[in-house]
Amino acid sequence: MLVKLENEYLTVLLNTKGAELSSVKNNKTSHEYIWQADANFWGRHAPVLFPIVGRLKDDFYYLDGKKYSMGQHGFARDNDFNIIDQDTNHITFELTENDETLAMYPYEFSLQITYILKAEELKVEYNIRNDDSKEMYYAIGAHPAFNLTESIDNYSIKINNGGKYNHIPLNNSLSDFNDIDELDANVPLRLSREFFKDDAQIIDTNGNDQTSFSLFNEKSDFRVNVNAYNCKYAGIWSTYPKDGSFVCIEPWWGIADNTNHNHEIKNKTGINALMPSKNSEYRLDIQFL
Template sequence: MGGIAMITLKNDYLTVKINPLGAELTSVKDNESGLEYMWQADKAYWGRHAPILFPIVGRLQDNQYRLNGETYHMTQHGFARDREFTIIDQTDTQVSLELTADDETKALYPQDFILTLSYELVDHQLKVNATVTNPTDEAMVFSFGAHPGFNVPFGGALADFTDYNVTVSPKQTYQRVPLVGPYSDTKHSVPLDLHQPLSLKHDLFDHDAQVLTLDNHETTVMLSTPSDDHGIALTVAAPYLGIWSPYPKQAPFVCLEPWWGLADDVQATGDLETKVAIQKLAGKDSFKASYQITYF
């Protein structure tokens, strides 16, 4: 880990590990059974656990964008996932970490920012809160997202990938944003009936993620199997939620991803200020995002 000490949070039910590199959640274990819920970053499939996506979500066309007349280059999901955060507050069950702009980030993204991530264990639930603060008087534009990956099957489970379901509540028909290659096609959203659970199959992801439009309504997405009593439930009020597993790899994990942003649209102009689903923050203002994951 390059000498960076892992952060451990623990209560009566769960033990959680977080890496200050990227403020990344790397492990959630059930204390009684030792069951591991989080994907363990096997590079044969995907070498990350739960990266934080900032200041973009997804991919930019040609990995570049324009802001204030200048062109900048930035790779998929931005740089926060590869930067070391500073611990600003920690107890046995809670930690807050912070990332601020510096010369390296400004070469990729010229805006000043303070990105704070906090994780708090409460019984069987992990509460995750993010704040993006604009410390300047000038408006800023950005996207934010989370990308937690969960073992399927969960560690020690007897079930197979295809025994698992994704249940979305409220049960309704959602608008799904198709992806054309890595880009969003927001003008051609299609209905996805989720009155019934979505049965997991690897080819569900043959066109990349399933991207649901949530319109900031509180939504709970549960990953579980009839084969045992274990699962996770992620609750969030975000504009979008991605469900992803790499295809054609037969990868034993699924990501449930709350997004306050999208990959560039197929018709993107390259201008960050008019990017699809971009967040805008006035000078001295703050943006807040949160979600909760319950482990059972």
């Protein structure tokens, strides 16, 4: 089911399936900022990644000696959320455990996702609570895909913090920490189809309190800013070799398994741990200009 947030500047559509951001339109120009999920290229808009980000090695993990299987990016994106609070400018969705999730992730939990529309900005807040009696391991990430109206070659992404970052390549969808190189963010990253020939471009954010990205086209007024708070990693992704007219900017509080990971979720790079009855909050802001 689609639900709507709206103000003078933007109309936002969100889907109860996956609590997924599905559309952001400029009310004056009718410009659509979000990729419209053409399955010939990639059939999603902006999935929420939980309770893992990326892929598990061999698609399984061990917890307390027991084996659990889970697909890439986890299950939140494919589950129906309940709406627990809503008005014209904000909405809060909630997902809790069910028989299907317990079979792959043995925790009682609450994942609340709140979207707040303020002028030309959409604020996204994630609240994760451990409702179980044991320590809970998890990751969470955002995966918004931004619509491109021209060739990808006309767009660039600037990491507004500047500096240099560890670039973490993927090897069969796993993080290859044995082959890290350096990404220079002192100049904008010029996008092209070839930029994605080795899959997503992933950086370690150096522990920044805030990491800010700008997607822009030098020949137009188009710009999207993504400001993520305390994210550990970030990915930039589009299709290759298919010419999908979108690019994703993905703040992550977690990352795909290392190529030499031993399957123990407790030892997973980037994993977060939450004690019983505790909660953790994460957020990002997206400005549509």
